[in-house]
Amino acid sequence: MTVVADRPNGLEKADAATPEFEKAANRAASRRGFLLSLPAYTYLVLFFAVPLGIVMIYSFATRNRFGGTDLSGWNLDAYRKLGEPIVRDILFRSLWLAALTTLICLVVAYPFAYFIATRTPVIRNLMLVFVMIPFWTNFLVRNYAWRVLLGNDGLFTNISEALGLGERELLFTTSAVVIGLVYGFLPFMVLPLYASIERIDLSLIEASRDLYASGFQTLRRVLLPLSMPGVIAGSILVFVPSLGAYVTPEILGGAKTTLLGSYIVTQFLTARNWPVGASLSFVLMTIMLIATLVYFRTGGRNL
């Protein structure tokens, strides 16, 4: 056979082989990706998945009389305890406060995020830095600062006295916890909202106004739907840590407003009932997991 006669066939083969070649290249790329992420995988498995498994095993175990845990004889007793009124109240109170915190954050953060997103780039970056400044101080310290502000002789009490509203003490109330949570988690709402509003083409707002929509209608029909990914991301970022909050309720809340986070800690450390602590942790995690799934189902794919 001659080289010349072979050429057309050779070309055809090369064409047909291209997808095969691409598949091989893709496989190689994904292999490289796996190797690169191996350290992260190892870390997650060792320090996250394995401990999580241990917690799960404990949640099915039984507390013995001496405050230890019997790993034999698995049962659902710890989960049954969740039905008790005291635990149920704590769970609902935590859910309610987390929802309230999320809502307040959303209402406060949205106009602010819109404001930032519509500034010039320089001012925009400056304001984003301002949003992040609180992170430069330790979370614990900031919560103690609120204790001073809300306390007996604090700023709030003095203001309410000066306004003739009487001596109102906020510290150790549910309101104090909500104030603290909103303060602590507000940036987590502002940032995703900003990110999604910033991506909206502002001429859409003008188009909406041009098409006879009022400012409120524009917010409801154009801005909100288009920034929904940010609304959902921000809500989850605030709701999830609020639900499991421990530090803020401990410092600003009273004994009457025990929340889930504190209750779990008590179960592990004071009551020495590890199975109940573990099962509650799992319930909390399930709620967060559902919230995350909702996020990916609705807004997440638009991100």
Add this chain to the structure above:
Amino acid sequence: MSGEPIPAVKLTGITKRFGDVVAVDDIGLEIADGEFFALLGPSGCGKTTTLRMIAGLEFPTEGSLKIFGNEAGTLPANKRPVNTVFQDYALFPHMTVEANVAFGLKMQRVPKNEIASRVQEAIGLVRLEGMGQRRSQQLSGGQRQRVALARALVNRPKVLLLDEPLGALDLKLRQEMQSELKALQREVGITFVFVTHDQEEALTMADRIGVMNQGELLQVGSPAEIYEHPVNRFVANFIGQTNLLDASVVSNDKVCLANGEHIPGHCDLPVGTRVAVCLRPERAEMYPPAKVPDGQRSVTGRLESVTYLGNALVYTVVLDWARLEVRRENQPGGYRPHVGEEVAVSWTDKAISVVRA
């Protein structure tokens, strides 16, 4: 009231400042009902700002803006009987074509069954039948532009504003849409005001053109008036290709070219004023130096280059005091000088106009 028709849009002394920057400087303009009006100018000349002021997306710093006789300068956009086709269409990405088109009617609380029929009618008008359920991301540039048109026209505005409506389309589609827009305007009979930097587009589509530069409205007139009798050097240069020869006024019907030659040219400016003689490349003729026909003015120069355009040839001729372009149709057997040859560029007295420098 007299029988004078009320202009669709009337601007009187409209000025817009952004801080220290004057975007629009003391503009007066009347646009008649049913007119297809183009605001033409280079980018940054204030044409878009003017359009946005009519739309209510920007408010004038000074002056009066009337829409069908009603003062509208301070009305917000949603209270004006005008609609806009935005430059990048600004279609709502979270809505279908139908929902986009229905938006304005919904906001005006038009009854549901009327919305449905008007939306279908508008979609039919721009020939997008069957596309109603698509989203804007699934449409081509030309289709998006039709949706933007339908979304505005469905509201039956008294004035339709178009901001560089064809700017994002490729050449072929743009030419198609030009004639389509023109036909559509005749069909619906609504006043169209459109902004463009493309002089060809303005000449093709508009009944009248307003030429703007640096915030000022330089000239308003029909395409022919603007092309034939530009008021100054800028307009002459901006509308079409042109040769501008430096000259000065000798009397009200004679000017003196920079080479000292006196030629007839009508001009009302005082004697001695510096002006320019505008000679369109397609109106200039070219002959061998000794063969210029009687009755034509001519200047002699050296042929520097020839550009082949297919349907025409553009010759660049260099004189020691000017450079001229001559455009000749590509006819067989015509005079075809070679680069470097001496040629005479000539014109009849009617071919030129005198403009302010």
